Amino acid sequence: xxxxxxxxxxxxxxxxxxxxxxxxxxxxxxxxxxxxxxxxxxxxxxxxxxxxxxxxxxxxxxxxxxxxxxxxxxxxxxxxxxxxxxxxxxxxxxxxxxxxxxxxxxxxxxxxx
Amino acid sequence: xxxxxxxxxxxxxxxxxxxxxxxxxxxxxxxxxxxxxxxxxxxxxxxxxxxxxxxxxxxxxxxxxxxxxxxxxxxxxxxxxxxxxxxxxxxxxxxxxxxxxxxxxxxxxxx
Numbered sequence: 001x002x003x004x005x006x007x008x009x010x011x012x013x014x015x016x017x018x019x020x021x022x023x024x025x026x027x028x029x030x031x032x033x034x035x036x037x038x039x040x041x042x043x044x045x046x047x048x049x050x051x052x053x054x055x056x057x058x059x060x061x062x063x064x065x066x067x068x069x070x071x072x073x074x075x076x077x078x079x080x081x082x083x084x085x086x087x088x089x090x091x092x093x094x095x096x097x098x099x100x101x102x103x104x105x106x107x108x109x110x111x112x113x
Numbered sequence: 114x115x116x117x118x119x120x121x122x123x124x125x126x127x128x129x130x131x132x133x134x135x136x137x138x139x140x141x142x143x144x145x146x147x148x149x150x151x152x153x154x155x156x157x158x159x160x161x162x163x164x165x166x167x168x169x170x171x172x173x174x175x176x177x178x179x180x181x182x183x184x185x186x187x188x189x190x191x192x193x194x195x196x197x198x199x200x201x202x203x204x205x206x207x208x209x210x211x212x213x214x215x216x217x218x219x220x221x222x223x224x
Binding site: 004033041042044045048056090101102105106 | 156
């Protein structure tokens with residue numbers, strides 16, 4: 001029944017490691033997003049994919065690389081993790097690109113030690 | 114650059130009160146506006162979406178309005194309950210598909 005799911009829910013890792021977060025939506029939506037929520041709870045968009053194509057790429061370090069194998073999945077891979085990467089990462093989806101209602105996953109809390 | 118301000122940052126009220134949360138955008142050219150609630154340690158739950166052609170939306174005890182001319186939205190919660198305690202976020206797209214979020218209003222409804 002879960003509309004937008006993410007794994008893992010928690011991720012604790014050492015600086016310099018590489019990690020991935022997976023996201024899946026079963027809503028049949030065309031568009032998916034990654035957001036980062038910092039310690040002050042401020043949400044900022046990182047990437048957006050529409051039908052597996054990247055349409056938004058905010059000012060995010062190259063160490064972050066999204067991958068969309070199909071419309072229902074959008075994964076986030078992070079290389080050479082840094083302390084400042086610690087945050088909650090949310091995946092979201094919407095019916096189509098542009099001005100539509102967004103549905104969010106439960107978030108992945110990443111802690112870099 | 115779009116900035117979104119939510120006032121107040123925190124609010125504590127006794128159960129049963131009606132309350133208003135405010136959201137304003139520096140660039141009023143937003144297309145639509147979505148209100149969310151976020152419970153501690155949880156994701157965002159969509160509450161209301163006001164489309165560009167609409168001025169308000171209602172769902173149960175919630176009513177949200179949008180004044181595009183001024184770039185302001187209000188979320189009205191009637192007869193508040195302890196279960197309404199959460200952080201409320203507003204968001205709206207300025208650029209295509211790029212949502213800008215406010216920093217939220219943390220609501221505490223006391224029994």
